[in-house]
Amino acid sequence: MNKVKKIRINVGLLYLLPALVLITIVLLYPLYSVTILSFYHKHLFRPGKLFAGLANFQALLTSRDWLYSLRISIFWTGLSVGLSLVMGMAGALILNQREIRGRSVARALTLLPWLTPTVITAIIWMWLLNDMYGLVNFILIKLHLTTSGIAWFGEGSKALLALILIWSWRMFPFMTLMLLAGLQGIPAQLYEAARVDGASSLEQFIYITLPNLKFTMLVITMLITIWTFTHFDIIWLLTKGGPGISTEVLSVYAYKANFFGMDTGKASASSLLMFLVILAFSIIYLRLVFVREKR
């Protein structure tokens, strides 16, 4: 007797296919490819590649320029995330006030910097920070903080400061929005009880607000750290890593190595190392979000 075996395919898996096929081509294969490339010497336009083992990694980890790039990336990320957090917290607390009318309008308007194309952010601030005609210099002079205005992009440290301020301006709406949502989740009774017990506003903030926001703050800090560390657009548009290499973060380093240095192998290795750094943050973020979801 012939046994006809019925193969049962979970049709649900079929529905995954279109997305998975595309993802494999544009995400998975490139990820695999960039990993492989980092172990080879490859010129951008000449065909073929030469196996190099760990040569690229060795070159990077002993290169003063690359190590500087790593340091600058960490510095830029740390300060930007810190500043965004502070601005975001302030923004959330201010916009959370129940006594204000038009809160939702204010909240919506505040979102704008985060939604605009990075190019627009760049041109706005290039104009604002223009050393001759910029509004920022005008305000600084009026406030007697400087006598003749600052050449924002003329010097490394000032350029970096400008980038950090611009990026924080761009990120703070996201922070504000997230923290605001978190704040609105804290029951008012907690504050009531604290006020009855005589707690000051500062004490209420430290002992009620902050602990309740811990999870939210952790999650968005992870996200913003990842976004900031790997960001390319703003830095490229405003300074191209300059003056010199003073603002050359890792993403810019890899871009230059590949498209100007023609050293695809080295650029891939640099990208891989950058990815490994943020992988840690990504995993923490994922575990945080998924644990919450299970509850």
Added chain:
Amino acid sequence: MMKAKKRLLKFVRYFLVVGVVGTAIGPFLWMLTSSIKVNQQLFLFPPKLILFQATLGHYKYIFTQTDFLGWMFNSTIVALSVTALAISTSILCAFSLVRYKYRGREFLSMFMLLLYMVPPVMLLIPLFFIIKSLHLFDTLYGLIFTHSAFSIPFCIWMLRSYLMTVPPDMEEAAVIDGCTRLGAFMRITLPILAPAVTATALFSFLLSWNEYLFSLSFVTTDSMKTLPVGIALFIGRWSVRWGEIMSAGVIGIIPAIVLFLFLEKYIVRGLTAGAVKG
């Protein structure tokens, strides 16, 4: 005495709110005013804040003397196509991840989120080679193709989150009545999810419209470029045409403004789903 203190407090509250909103939109207002200032008044130091001579000349220039309109067209085509592609594949994918049970379902879901976290810079180099070998370099197809790299994981994640809030009861009832599971999903659940799907689609459109890195690296012919890359060209080419650059910026943020009017609710809900609720 109490009344005066209360009024002062109220003033401070509004002042702070104005401060926050002002910080956010102030620079945009400056861009707007700069875009309509006559050149002589634009290059003044100290800058003229109000009461300046206005002109639409800068706008006229970018529309008639540059590829600006072409760039807008390119961006629109790419963004629409990417969104159509992403939404259609992601809806099916989300449906599968939420309504069906199979091994590795949870892993796949987490994997999708991880994929969204992949920095585009990492994909840049290999995608460059892939695009070239597929002869899609310097074409809009190449951009549509590469933009899906971030659009699809994003859409899957969003749609999955939204779908999880809709109970399967009605679908199951329809299946008992003889409908296919997919049919039930499309006829019953999708209409319910329509606002959420629309929001995700709009967001995906915006992500593609705003995108710079891939659009910069995979298209080199000026007329084929997308809007952000084109505007960036202005910066490089002109050192003093700030009026024109500002007007390009004003036009460039219109999609963002239009969409954020619709999306404001959903941004909060969508992004906080699972990330904040505790």
